[in-house]
C-alpha cells in the first residue's frame with residue numbers, strides 16, 4: 198500500500214454516484230493528465246463523471262486523450278450541489294479554482310489530491326504527498342493501491358503530467374519518479390508525442406515575448422534576478438498562453454550566480470501576477486505564500502490585486518530582499 202488514505206478515498210468514491218473533477222486555472226499537463234486519467238478510472242467504476250476547469254484548455258494539451266471532455270465553467274456560478282463528490286487535483290488552495298476572492302466554498306464532500314508543499318489540506322479529506330514530482334505520479338501510486346490497470350492513453354496522460362511538472366526530469370524528481378515513468382513507458386506512454394507537444398511546439402509570438410523579458414532582466418544587489426512588465430508593455434502579449442511561466446522556466450531559472458528570480462506581469466491594470474523560480478535551494482514558496490499564492494520551493498507564484506504596479510513591485514522586492 199503506497200498511501201493509507203487510498204482505501205478511505207475508495208470508500209468515499211464507492212458511496213458517490215455523480216463525481217466532479219477539476220483542473221486548475223491556467224491548466225498544465227499535470228492538472229489535465231490527472232483529471233483525465235482519474236476520470237476514466239471513475240467511469241470504469243460506473244460513476245457519472247464531469248471534468249471542469251475555470252479556464253480554457255490550451256490547444257497544445259489537446260494531444261491528451263479525453264482533454265476535449267473538460268468543460269470550462271465559472272466556478273462561482275457552478276451548481277455544485279447537484280453532485281455527490283468533488284475531487285480536486287493539483288490545486289493547493291481554492292483561489293486556483295475561484296477567481297472571485299469572495300467565493301463560497303462548495304457545500305459537497307471534497308477530496309484533495311496534491312503534492313504542493315504549500316498545500317496544508319482543505320476539504321473533507323486531503324491526500325498530500327510532498328515527496329513526489331506531480332499529481333500524475335501520485336495517481337500512479339493510488340491506482341496501484343486500488344489494483345487499477347493503466348491503459349495506453351492513461352499512460353500518456355500521466356507521463357505528460359510527470360514530464361511537464363519536472364521540466365523533463367530537471368526538477369522535483371524524487372526516488373520513485375524514474376521508476377514510475379519507466380512503468381508508464383512500458384504501458385505504452387507515447388514519450389515522443391509528449392515531448393513534441395510540451396517542449397517543441399512554442400508559438401513564435403511567445404518566443405518574441407522572451408525577447409522583451411531578456412532585455413529587461415535586472416539583478417538585485419542581494420543576488421536575485423527579476424523582470425517586471427507593466428500593463429502598457431504587456432498588453433500585446435496578455436492573450437498568449439504561458440508567457441510568464443515559460444519565460445520563468447526557460448530564462449530566469451538558468452542564470453548563473455542568481456540565487457532565485459521572479460517575473461511579474463500586470464495582467465490587467467491593478468492586477469499583477471508573479472512567478473518565482475529558484476536554482477539554489479531558496480524556498481520561493483515562502484514568498485509566494487506571503488501574497489496568498491503557493492507552489493513548490495523551486496517554482497511558485499502569486500497574484501497581487503487591487504494595487505498599483507509600482508506598489509506590487511515594491512512589496513515583492515521587499516519580500517525577496519528580506520529572505521536573500
Ligand SMILES: [Mn+2]
Nearest residue numbers: 227287332362
Ligand atoms: Mn502539478
